[in-house]
Amino acid sequence: xxxxxPLLARLEGFLRDELRQDGAIPLHAPRFDxxxxxxxxxxxxxxxxxxxxxxxxxxxxLVAAASGCRFGVAxxxxxxxxxxxLYGLAIGPGDLVLCPALTFVATANAIWAAGARPLFIDSxxxxxxxxxxxxxxxxxxxxERQGGRPIHRASGRPIAALVxxxxxxxxxxxDAVWAVxxxxxxxxxxxxxxxxxxxxxxxxxxxxxxxxxxxxxxxxLVTTGGGGMxxxxxxxxxxxxxxxxxxxxxxxxxxxxxxxxxxxxRLPNLNAALGCAQMERLPELxxxxxxxxxxxxxxxDGVAGVRxxxxxxxxxxxxxxxxxxxxDRAARDRFLDASxxxxxxxxxxxxxxxxxxxxxxxxxxxxxxxxRWIVDRLVNLPSSPSLMMG
Ligand SMILES: Cc1ncc(COP(=O)(O)O)c(C=O)c1O
Numbered sequence: 001x002x003x004x005x006p007l008l009a010r011l012e013g014f015l016r017d018e019l020r021q022d023g024a025i026p027l028h029a030p031r032f033d034x035x036x037x038x039x040x041x042x043x044x045x046x047x048x049x050x051x052x053x054x055x056x057x058x059x060x061x062l063v064a065a066a067s068g069c070r071f072g073v074a075x076x077x078x079x080x081x082x083x084x085x086l087y088g089l090a091i092g093p094g095d096l097v098l099c100p101a102l103t104f105v106a107t108a109n110a111i112w113a114a115g116a117r118p119l120f121i122d123s124x125x126x127x128x129x130x131x132x133x134x135x136x137x138x139x140x141x142x143x144e145r146q147g148g149r150p151i152h153r154a155s156g157r158p159i160a161a162l163v164x165x166x167x168x169x170x171x172x173x174x175d176a177v178w179a180v181x182x183x184x185x186x187x188x189x190x191x192x193x194x195x196x197x198x199x200x201x202x203x204x205x206x207x208x209x210x211x212x213x214x215x216x217x218x219x220x221l222v223t224t225g226g227g228g229m230x231x232x233x234x235x236x237x238x239x240x241x242x243x244x245x246x247x248x249x250x251x252x253x254x255x256x257x258x259x260x261x262x263x264x265x266r267l268p269n270l271n272a273a274l275g276c277a278q279m280e281r282l283p284e285l286x287x288x289x290x291x292x293x294x295x296x297x298x299x300x301d302g303v304a305g306v307r308x309x310x311x312x313x314x315x316x317x318x319x320x321x322x323x324x325x326x327x328d329r330a331a332r333d334r335f336l337d338a339s340x341x342x343x344x345x346x347x348x349x350x351x352x353x354x355x356x357x358x359x360x361x362x363x364x365x366x367x368x369x370x371x372r373w374i375v376d377r378l379v380n381l382p383s384s385p386s387l388m389m390g
Contacts, residue, residue: 078215
């Protein structure tokens with residue numbers, strides 16, 4: 001009990017006494033005190049509730065701008081965004097896609113849904129994201145170039161993309177990871193589902209890959225209820241992704257023609273309306289998140305064996321979910337039990353994907369020591385922006 005009890009005492013004191021939180025405290029709750037109801041009501045009044053409408057266009061502009069990109073394509077959720085990005089880049093059956101073993105299952109599911117197969121790589125405890133050195137070592141050991149393309153020697157399959165994830169809003173070490181991808185000519189699709197508003201060396205996460213996928217699920221910093229977005233600087237790719245998301249229908253006033261098989265991935269205007277109102281509050285939401293992280297650092301300072309995960313010197317994180325690192329798995333589990341029993345929702349990191357029933361047969365680059373180190377120690381703390389917004 002040497003770590004869990006003092007940690008819980010500090011946490012409870014902060015949340016219950018200082019922030020006056022009674023009852024159950026969720027991990028993350030959305031906040032709707034802007035123009036959400038007004039915009040949604042406007043959609044209903046206008047009857048423009050479905051997959052075209054002014055709010056969809058506006059949300060695409062707002063999110064693209066906040067992500068440092070020229071174009072946005074709104075879609076039904078973050079999983080669809082990732083799947084559509086891969087499909088749009090002609091990644092599919094026969095291909096391997098590198099992604100971290102330490103991510104939400106949606107990353108791997110999207111690769112699978114595009115017809116490709118994930119190959120799980122290790123994460124760096126200093127960033128929670130892809131470990132560039134381990135990635136480089138894996139590629140030198142197990143890949144070779146054939147006709148300019150990297151081929152996984154053992155399976156004979158092309159390594160068609162890399163999907164790094166900015167875990168809990170913390171940017172991966174983009175320079176280092178991108179350098180490895182560039183050396184091997186591997187396109188990067190950013191999984192920026194959790195990192196709206198985060199920056200790497202001053203530049204927005206989501207603006208570094210060929211294309212990036214965001215999520216507006218109800219637990220994210222900005223929500224549309226359910227929803228997602230693709231952002232890119234590539235005009236041709238943006239046009240193609242939008243086309244594919246809209247059943248590949250050839251624009252015409254009344255004729256139905258479709259120039260290839262496509263998807264129905266569009267985000268309804270009703271959801272986009274909610275998102276536009278949320279985006280208007282983005283600066284305040286981000287400021288609240290960063291205030292909360294700063295207070296957690298002060299409150300938890302000096303608890304023996306415990307460390308709040310902080311952004312690196314080159315990062316400005318949105319601190320979507322705050323995370324503490326405990327000494328070992330036993331301490332982690334004691335703290336999870338005790339905090340949840342006291343009505344404070346805390347959560348471990350995801351189980352490593354190759355350790356889940358869905359992905360036991362999947363290919364794995366190495367022993368995943370970094371990712372396992374993180375999983376054994378990390379716990380997410382309540383992180384709702386409302387905690388710091390009165
Ligand atoms: C890292 C990551 N990738 C992808 C997704 C998928 O997003 P969605 O739930 O909107 O499909 C999520 C979130 O849910 C996520 O956290």
